[in-house]
Amino acid sequence: MSSLEAETEPNSLPTQRSQIKRLPQRGEYDRQTIHQILDEGLVCHVGFVVEAQPFVIPTAYGRVGDRLYIHGSPASRMLRTLKESVEVCVTVTLLDGLVLARSAFHHSMNYRSVVIFGAATLVQDAEEKLQALKAFTEHVIPGSWSTVRLPTHQEVAGTLVLSLPLTEASAKMRTGAPVDDEADYALPIWAGELPLRLTAIAPVPDPRLSPGIELPAYVQNYTRSHPTELH
Amino acid sequence: MSSLEAETEPNSLPTQRSQIKRLPQRGEYDRQTIHQILDEGLVCHVGFVVEAQPFVIPTAYGRVGDRLYIHGSPASRMLRTLKESVEVCVTVTLLDGLVLARSAFHHSMNYRSVVIFGAATLVQDAEEKLQALKAFTEHVIPGSWSTVRLPTHQEVAGTLVLSLPLTEASAKMRTGAPVDDEADYALPIWAGELPLRLTAIAPVPDPRLSPGIELPAYVQNYTRSHPTELH
Numbered sequence: 001m002s003s004l005e006a007e008t009e010p011n012s013l014p015t016q017r018s019q020i021k022r023l024p025q026r027g028e029y030d031r032q033t034i035h036q037i038l039d040e041g042l043v044c045h046v047g048f049v050v051e052a053q054p055f056v057i058p059t060a061y062g063r064v065g066d067r068l069y070i071h072g073s074p075a076s077r078m079l080r081t082l083k084e085s086v087e088v089c090v091t092v093t094l095l096d097g098l099v100l101a102r103s104a105f106h107h108s109m110n111y112r113s114v115v116i117f118g119a120a121t122l123v124q125d126a127e128e129k130l131q132a133l134k135a136f137t138e139h140v141i142p143g144s145w146s147t148v149r150l151p152t153h154q155e156v157a158g159t160l161v162l163s164l165p166l167t168e169a170s171a172k173m174r175t176g177a178p179v180d181d182e183a184d185y186a187l188p189i190w191a192g193e194l195p196l197r198l199t200a201i202a203p204v205p206d207p208r209l210s211p212g213i214e215l216p217a218y219v220q221n222y223t224r225s226h227p228t229e230l231h
Numbered sequence: 232m233s234s235l236e237a238e239t240e241p242n243s244l245p246t247q248r249s250q251i252k253r254l255p256q257r258g259e260y261d262r263q264t265i266h267q268i269l270d271e272g273l274v275c276h277v278g279f280v281v282e283a284q285p286f287v288i289p290t291a292y293g294r295v296g297d298r299l300y301i302h303g304s305p306a307s308r309m310l311r312t313l314k315e316s317v318e319v320c321v322t323v324t325l326l327d328g329l330v331l332a333r334s335a336f337h338h339s340m341n342y343r344s345v346v347i348f349g350a351a352t353l354v355q356d357a358e359e360k361l362q363a364l365k366a367f368t369e370h371v372i373p374g375s376w377s378t379v380r381l382p383t384h385q386e387v388a389g390t391l392v393l394s395l396p397l398t399e400a401s402a403k404m405r406t407g408a409p410v411d412d413e414a415d416y417a418l419p420i421w422a423g424e425l426p427l428r429l430t431a432i433a434p435v436p437d438p439r440l441s442p443g444i445e446l447p448a449y450v451q452n453y454t455r456s457h458p459t460e461l462h
Contacts, residue, residue: 045278045322046287047276047286047287049283053320054279054285056346058344087283089278089286091288095274095429097435098273098371098453100450101379102380105380105382105383107371115287117284133336140338148333149420151335155334178437186441187380188444189444190436190440190450192437192450193434193435193437194372194435194450197430198427198428199430200425201427201428203426204423208416210416216421222425
C-alpha cells in the first residue's frame, strides 16, 4: 500500500525543506508543471502553526504569475493576531486515478501535487486586492468576471487576501500503471488504473433566479482542463 | 468572494481548538456526518510541525470505528525522528459544487470538510497494522481486499501506519444556493450551483495484464457515494 508515495521523487519533501530547489534555478518545465497543477486545482490546503499546534484549512485561491493569492477568511483570526506575515505551507492535490495492483501492498494513487513554503503576507493595496479577487473568480469559473457584478470598494476592503510567492514550490506526481512484484504478474488478478475526473453535472438554478435568464456559456461548457485532454 | 467560508458555522476553527466539542458530547448526527465525509473522501491532508515550520502532505487513509489510520510514508522522516507521537491536524475536504452568485463577492463553494486534531501514534501491533492496511484498501476500492494478494509479514512490517483518534473532530459544510445582496437579485445575471462530482472514467488495464482476466465488478461499478445519490 504505497498510496501517494513519491514514486517519481525518492527524496520526499517533509523534512527537507532546505533541499527544495528555488524556482529560478529550475527549468521552465518545472515552472509550467507547477502552474498547470495550481491552475487546474480548485481548493488548496493552507497549513500554519499557532502555539505549536498545526492547522490545515481548505480555502480558495488564484494565481497571478509567480504569486499565489489565498482567500484569507479561514485564517482571519490568526491573521488579526499576527498582523504581519505568517509562515505557511500550501498544498494543492489533484487526484488523477486509483492504481490497482495485483497485491494490496502495491496499490497506489495517480496524483499531481504542489507544495509551497513561504511567508504569506496580507495584501493591503486595494488595486492588488481587486486583481486577486479577479484571479479567484476567473480561476474558479473562467469567463465570468466580465458578467457578474464586480466588488465594491467596501467589499474589497472587507476581504482578507494573502499573498504567497511561488519561489519555494515543488511538484510531485505519480502516473501510469501499477508496479507489482515480479512474481505477482502471473496472478490471475486484474490490475490497472481507474482514472478519476472532477466533472460538472447539471447546473441547479437559484430558486430566486429571474425568468428568462439563460445559462451562460461559462457554466454550460464548464470543465477543468486535464493534461490528457489538452491538445 | 466567500469561498469555503464557514457559512453554516460562524465560529471558524483555526484558533479555537479548545472550543471544539468532543465527539462523545455531540449528537449521533455529528458523528455520522464526520464518518460519512471521511468515508467518501480519498485523500487527507496531514499537517504537522517540524522546527516551527508547518508541513501539509497529502496521503491515503482509512477509518475503523472512531479511529483514523493514516498512511505514514510521506511523514516517515519526521516519524523516525520523533519515535513516539506527533501532533497533527488532518483535514479531508469534499468539493460538492461551485456557487455562482450575481456578484463576484458572493461567489462561494459547496463543500463538506472534516478537521481532526490530535496526537498520531505509530501502530506497532502487526494485527492492528494489517487491519489498517485492509481499511486503506477497502476505503479506496471497496470489495477488492478479498481478491488481491494480501500483504506478507514483511510488507506489513515495512509499512508505516499512524493511528489518530477521532475524539477531537469537527465537520463543516456549505450547501445550497448562493446568497446575494438583496438589491442584486434584480440583476439579469445567472446564479445557481454548478455541482461537481469525482467520477471514474474507463479503466486502463495494466499493459502487462495477462490475457483473459475480466474486469472485476468492484472496478466496473466503481462510484464514490454522495449524500444526494443515497437512498
